[in-house]
Amino acid sequence: MRSSKKLTNEMAELLLKISAMLMTAGANTNRILLIINKFSVLMHVDAQVFINHKAFIISLTDKHNGDKTTQVKRLPAHIINFNTLSGLSQIAVLAKKEQWSFDKIKKEVEIIDNQKPHSRWMVLIAVSFAGAGLSILFGSDYYGFLSVFIGTFLGLFIKQAFHHKGFNTYLGTFAGTFISSLSTALLLTFIPCKNPDVAIATSVLFSVPGVPLINSFTDLMDGYFITGMVRFIHGLLYVLSIAAALFIILYLFNIQRL
Template sequence: MQHTDQIQALSEFLLEYATTLMGAGVHTNRAVRNISRIASAYGYSADMTIFQRNITMSLICKDDETLRRTSVRKLKPLAFNLNLIQQLSELSWLPVDNNVSIAEMEQAFRSMVRTKRFSRWTDLLLVSVGNAAFCRLFNGDLWAMLTVFAATMLGFLAKQQLTRLKYNPLGVIILSAFTASMAAACAVLFQIGSTPQIALAASVLFLVPGVQMINSIMDLMHGHILMGISRGIHSIMMIACIAIGLSATMLIVGVNSL
């Protein structure tokens, strides 16, 4: 009975751990390594299949292979959080180095998950500054950078609000791209600065799914073909939505090229 309770508790914890880790934006191979490390520390082997929306995990006792448990859990649609990924990866070494109980692992996990992120206003400011810096990398002048800063603030604010209202994620990207690019189009209409086209093109760069594309390539390289293809297709769809929002602005404003 003790082993049955242990495998059930470990299975529930690992599923919660895995869905949180994947939702935070980690690539699949790292999640598999971390989960397998924790399971092995408690005397179990973990076999799992991870898809875009759910994870199937089987735990098998190394001493008694008849003792096993298979569970399925939906993945959490969380925001990318590099700090949480690092903390959860460090947590996977805790039972290996210190021989802690599953209850202690859960307590440490809850503490990490409850750690507050930056406020939405801090995110808004930092994303706007970062996108203005991208504009400068493409040789945008000071006026173009200021335009991109303001356009990004409006576009990202629209993204935050629409996400909170639980709009379709792809529709959110289209509307956010349209909002940001339409704001930046003012520089083209009124010929503000010497590089208004660069400002218009750079205004939607904050929506590009860079992490998603990197994870897609890494999944393919490590043999997680289905997950890599799924992430790749989703990245392409997101880029297409950005193009739709930007194209709508260009048609309205009458800009033929960037």
């Protein structure tokens, strides 16, 4: 049997783990607080959280015996994973409905944490189709589609390789977009298509930072200005990496048509 103090400490650890999983998976601040509140009500504790991009502070008070604990956790690198986000939202609802115990919640969170991502090849093919589909949406033809498909495939492959080797994420984005736009531009010199500039523009869109930018906006709307600004800067650095790669390609291939 655990002492009540130890249990409060374990609850704080679990809540920190849940919030860290949510933050690194790409949840906005409001969603993190919402889920933490749901779990803390279920565990009969009062949770006060300080949310930051790189660290969390949580202060728990047990409502039964008044035990208090404060813990800090540094966060690992952010990797967008909506599977985690969706799984945690799902168990928050189920736990409330079925009144789960602390141990049951802990076990389910572990299961979600250990879930594997989609296979690398499936992601590569689906994203290549998405990038190529964007070229059709922006007004290119199916020759452009083919070039963008190959370019996106190679670019994402390189980006993933940089990620697996543990390189800086912005450097990985730069390398990935550089390779994708380079291969698309090279292919377009052999395969003429309608609106080739559209094809080059869409070949880099697979690494667009949609999640940080949209989360930044919603955080700002909710009044979490610091996390909102941090997310915005994070998104902006991705945009700058993409722009730098594209800039070099435009210069190398002497693409000057306004």
